[in-house]
Amino acid sequence: MSEEKELYLGYTTDKAITPFFQDFLEALEQEKLMKSKCTKCGTEYLPPREYCQKDLSKCELEEHTEKEAKLYSYVIVDFAPETLSSKAPYVVAIGEFPSGLRLTAHITNLMSMPEVGMNLKLAFDKIDAKKITYKWLV
Amino acid sequence: MARKVAVVAGGHSKFGKRYDATMRELSAEAYKPIYDEGITQDKIDATVLSYAASQFTGQGAGSALIADYIGLYDKPHLRVESACTTGTASLRAAWGMVAAGLYDVMLVLGVEQMNRVSSATATEYMSQAGDMRWEYPYGISFPAFYALMASRYMHEYDMPHDVLAKIAVKSHHYGAQNPKAHLPREVSFEEANNAIPICRPLNLYDCSLITDGAAAVVIAAEDRVNEFTDRPMWIKGIGAGASSMKIQDRESLTSIPGAKHAAKAAYEMAGVGPDDIDMAQVHDCFTIAELIAYEDLGFAEPGKGREIVENKENYHTGRIPVNCDGGLKSKGHPLGATGVSMTYEIMKQMRGEAENQSRQIEDVKLGLAHNVGQSGQFVNVFIFERGW
Structure with missing residues (x-):
């Protein structure tokens, strides 16, 4: 994670930022939409989740390339x-x-x-x- | 083995924009008829006193406030919250405690005071029941969630808005005959079909009301029922279900998965099916929600709910009378009170005590309440049986 900037998603100013979400926002600022993938079972999430819904393993961000x-x-x-x-x-x-x-x-x-x-x-x-x-x- | 539990009494405040009352007085109005029947505070072992959202009043620990105000300050109480299913969730919690033998007699009271803030602020608070990270920043209001269902439903089944307008006409027809209703007036099909848009494709008459009100019931264990009434309404089936938090994650938007699950569980516990139900109170927070409820509850096949509307099978003399008290649409929707109000209405209908015979359903033996929270994240279905 780079140095934290003040960024918000969408039209409101939800302050519940986490390092994972901050990385999502910084990628979004570079016009990249990130999904996440479970490091254990491979399930993909869009919008991304930090923890897999199925096995609660950590997920990693990766660019969603469909436009x-x-x-x-x-x-x-x-x-x-x-x-x-x-x-x-x-x-x-x-x-x-x-x-x-x-x-x-x-x-x-x-x-x-x-x-x-x-x-x-x-x-x-x-x-x-x-x-x-x-x-x-x- | 769980004990049998019955609803033995009920009370209901006037629903509406109640600038003359707060949650205190509304709760007193709901409990007063029960007290007058002789179920005084000393006969109640414990209470569930619930409201859905503390933002509307700013009041914390509200169950203590209500308990104190209605003279139950020295009885155990708690609040249950699950959005618009708060009322039936409270009943479910109380049922469990009575069935298990923890208490014999419990008061369940649901209340909401919503009109001390503007409609825009109330809409804001309710939109915060969407995912605050991914949905709320896009301004998806409570009606917007149901409009997303409506757009998809209308597309998949090629259904015009007319069908939804007919549901609103029916709701107002019965609300006009209910002295407790928030908006007791008839509306024409033209008014309902051409009203100003709120969240297209839903218009003003597709949407339930922002209402202040309270409703209460007393439940008792089988060996205590006779002390209170010779007309008990047994809780015969309870089903609960849930659906994904984000609406985009639902496989289908033409049905509420949690409602189908809850209905199936309630029917199984009661040992009955949809054809056995004599009347239903369904969660018509929006007209599309009532239509989808017909299908989720098994009164119609998927995509065929409109036939119930077109054939007026949902009227009080029809095959499956639905919301003959005006429903959330005309009677009103004070969030935490709604599920208890449904229960109260079924009890009145079973007892033949609808205020107006033109909304009295004949010979109700089995009644069903379908209570949905937010856009389906919570669902409770209750089946009640006439016990006399």
């Missing part, structure tokens, strides 16, 4: 939680990669209504100096 996905489901949030109310409406989408791994993020460039099954492309965004995220583009 294209299909829209598995979506919601257009019109009435948002207080923290994101200035951003509404926004679209939250679950995208499914060909490997079957899924990722939940905003779609930020829709010009028409989303449709389940449509193509999504993984992208990255610096929301401000400290907030970074992965996102979907259509």
Whole structure:
């Protein structure tokens, strides 16, 4: 882990940072989406987990290289939680990669209504100096 | 061998925006009818006094506050929390203690005071029941989780929103006849189908209410039941289930795995099946949740729940009457009170005591309560049997 920077995932400022999560965020800042893989059983997790859900062994981060996905489901949030109310409406989408791994993020460039099954492309965004995220583009 | 346990009495506050009350007074309103029936504090061995979220009030150790306020300060008590299943989780905990012989008579009281904060703040608090690292930073509110299910369901089964609007119309039809309901008024199909969006594809009338309220029941061991009532409602089956924390990790979004598991376990324990159930109280936090519940509980095959709606089989004279008290949609959803309110309603229906005969279900022998927490992480299913 490099020297710790102040980075947050997404549109809020959750301070529950761990060294493992900090490494994830620093990779994300370099536009790399990291998944994790169990060092014992090989199970992959996206988003990553530090401990395997099956055998509680340590997982290691590795880059998730798939960039294209299909829209598995979506919601257009019109009435948002207080923290994101200035951003509404926004679209939250679950995208499914060909490997079957899924990722939940905003779609930020829709010009028409989303449709389940449509193509999504993984992208990255610096929301401000400290907030970074992965996102979907259509 | 576990002892048999019955619900012997119940009470219910008025649900609504209760600016005239806090969790103290709401709890007193729920216990008062029970007290008036003669189940005074000295007859109660211990209590489970629960609410789902302390953020709404800022009150810590709330079970102590409630116990003290309703005169049970010197009886053992505890709080159980599992989001919107807090009420039935409390009943499950109390059932276990009575069945095991630890206590003979217990009060189970669920309460929530939600309207002292704005709707946006309440929505914020409830969104914090999503994964704080991976979901909350993306503004996935409580309705958003169910909208994700709705989008997928509507896609897989090619279902229009109309079906969901018809569920809302039914809920309000019965809520309008329930004097305890938060929003007791009829809505037309057009209103329900064209309301302002909240989390598309879900609109205002697809969503349950942010409600203040309380409900309470007393349970007793089989050898003590006769002291309290000649109309006991036996707890015949209990099933519980769980689902993954992150919604993206569910294999399917057209069903709640924990609910299917809970239903199966409850049916097995009770020795009955879905066709034997005379009425159900299901967790319609959103209209899509009610539709999915029909299928998870076995009242309809997967993808066929809409037939129950289209044929009005869910009305009080239908094949499987569902939420003929208005449900979470019209009666309201004070989180911690909801599961206890479901239990109370089934007892009233069995006793033929619905306030209004136009919502009274005839001859209820078996009633089912289906209570879901968050987006399915917690589920309890109870089957109750008329004991007279």
